[in-house]
Amino acid sequence: MSSTPANNDDDTPQDPLSEMLAKLMGEGGMEGFDPSELAKAAGLPSDPAVLAQMFSQVQSMMTNSSDTPVNWELAHDAARKAAAGDDPSVTAAQSREVDEALRLAEMWLDPYTELAATGIMGRAWSRAEWVEETLGTWQRLTEPVANSIAFAISTAMNEQLPEEMKSMMGGAASMMQNMGGALFGLQLGAAVGELAKEVVGSTDIGIPLADLQMALLPANVKTFGEGLGVPEQEILLFLALREAAHARLFVQVPWLRGHLLGTIETYARGIHIDMSRIEDLAQNLDPSNPEAMQAALSEGVFMPARTPEQDAALAKLETALALVEGWVDEVTFSAATNLPSAPAIRETIRRRRATGGPAEHAFGSLVGLELRPRRLREAAALWSSLREERGITGRDAIWAHPDLLPTSADLDDAAGFSARRSAADASESDVDAALAKLLDGGFDDLPQETDNLPDDQQTPEDPDAPDHSEPKD
Template sequence: MSSTPANNDDDTPKDPLQEMLANLLGGKGMEGFDPAELAKAAGLPSDPNALAQMFSQVQAMMSGSSDTPVNWDLARDAARKAAAGDDPSVTAAQQQAVDEALRLAEMWLDPVTDLAATAIIGRAWSRAEWVEETLGTWQRLTEPVANSIAFAISKAMNEQLPEEMKSAMGGAASMMQNMGGALFGLQLGQAVGALAKEVLGSTDIGIPLADLQMALIPANIKAFGEGLEVPEQEILLYLALREAAHARLFVQVPWLRGHLLGAIESYARGIHIDMSRIEDLAQNLDPSNPEAMQDALSQGVFMPARTPEQDAALAKLETALALVEGWVDELSFEAAANLPAAAAIRETIRRRRATGGPAEHAFGSLVGLELRPRRLREAAALWASLKEQRGIAGRDAIWAHPDLLPTATDLDDAAGFSARRSLEDASESDVDAALAKLLDGGFDDTPSGDAEPDTDK
């Protein structure tokens, strides 16, 4: 192909980059273009492999689903690539060890909870398997934010165009929206892939990312145990107890998963995108440098300060997460009474959950939400107190309905929870009794203290 730019019908030279953009907007794709020629015109490196990778990334960013602007296939690919480094396949011995540990954990949990064991078969996952099994839930949790960001980037990029170009690029809106969705998908995939290297099981962050599954990740458990000076078998058993306790809770309390995921979705829908920061990104947007764009996303460039309503929603969500994690923490420790290192493992997990890992922080920056039970210790103390006051069955009966769950105030004063709930129950009973009596016609309309009229006079 000649290095001379192609001519149009009126013999006016046409810039190869402009011609490529026009074809992209017209739906013709990259057909008929010589990447080396385009690289020369754009001042890009002429290495064929680098060019192929760059154009592949650009094409992926231009494509999108008709149902959503976010390219979830791109997110899945990015997640798998991020999780792929040093991700050994699960061996038969590891699968057997995990299966046996989870079966034993179920037996140890039976005496310490009134919630019945599940019939779920335990599994051992590689990091890539964790990505595949959980990405659907990540999509559900982040889609409200992802769509908002995609639309915001599309709007900001369109506003950055010179007036003389807007009419010529009337078809660019969907392309720009797809690019915004692709940017978010890339960064979400990176965050999920990084999380795959930190999590220990399917419920390690306190929510059931994989519906009705019970699984542990041997490669991450091995890394977790390094430096603890605790036998690997004890660590595996303790983590199996936590995974099995989570599974019992979410299976036997069927409303709980939807309650948590719904709270997260509501919080995400309330996030408002910081348009000024979007505009700054749009001004410097370079499709050939996805790393720079992902860095901007990972720093939380779209997340403004939370509103009071968002703070209230977050407080409710954090209380729910703390109650789940506190219950699991308390039961796991009680069931692990035969493990010499149970206290040390418990404390390590508590600190780990309270601070969060690097990948969890990256995810938090991306969607404005960190899934950490900040009040885990207070919640565990509350469940211990309720067991003393009500017994195992009475404690676990609180999960029967969301209205029965303790509040943030109860975490502040665990000992007074039952007293406050008794007063509330008594007040409700008085109201119910009065209403029933009124409906039955049992109230006398005569004012109290007034004498009946004397009709004999």
């Protein structure tokens, strides 16, 4: 390769590496390259079809039309590809069954919660449709981590270059960053696509991935019921109750969605990237083998230690997820009295949420966070206790403001929640009353304690009393 800069059409000089990569990755693709000669020089497979496929993969990784470091188009394509296997289209009969099940679920829920029905039309989704409807939320949740990984990978790859090569990088440096963003996009897309094979609805992981939506995935509902020995109609109705209960909670408690997503974003922004793992990945990077790169990322690239801020955010998130899932669990089971198999289905869901599926674990490894309500049973017991003590109206009134929500300590002692809350309310009332009196000037008439003051600072009771102060010069 000549070291003399080549000129383009407008006589702007380009460095040789940038020019070569631009030709290779541009719209011309393989034009101008002899595949057999290129394979011979680089030690690559000599089959032209294999070479064309390889360079097509590399080209898609090197290009990024978005204004963020992560290639979200690649993430979308990877998610669709992962979800595509055995993903039959939803039939008209399935759509009708899901719509009827969700309508019936809304009626069954009415006597068991003060939160009103949403009026949202129920929908039946294929796995690909679930990907399309939820990928925007996945992007929001993972973008802080994704940007950090893209920057770390591009930095590590640049550091691996010999010094004499760095001066030649020029415009190719952005391609290196695109590679980092592509790596994360591929892995995130694959994880989301695999999740699409496990979830049964739009809120199956405890957060509303699709805003103002209520949907079930018939193919996954069928898979969920395999081996349970429970009638399919009962499974569909129970899962419809859960989906409708989630929808009521997130629609009628408008601050809740932002509360959960904001807590996840706070946690994600504090994740530390393990640079040693990134450097190892960069050293062994083979652009012709995207599957190997995805496997490397799936092992996790994060430092195990968390900051105090992250610990606080994680504790807050786990408690919030448990409260959401516990409320849905308690309300759903109460409304499912007409289903003989409700206890068995409830226990299956509880265990499923507690352990998580393979795709959920993969996602957890990728972003350093598992969205599981570890204390679901304790939270369900707390909501049940509050219903018995305060009634349905009093229980659901706790969702009026985030400051009213039970804490992790309350999950430890559900029976003592009301006593602790009453004591806290009484203390706050005393403080509020004292503050109001102070602001109204109500403390001006209090007697001043002057017995211990020096004689010259005493307040005379008799205006005719003699003045014992020292005479002034």
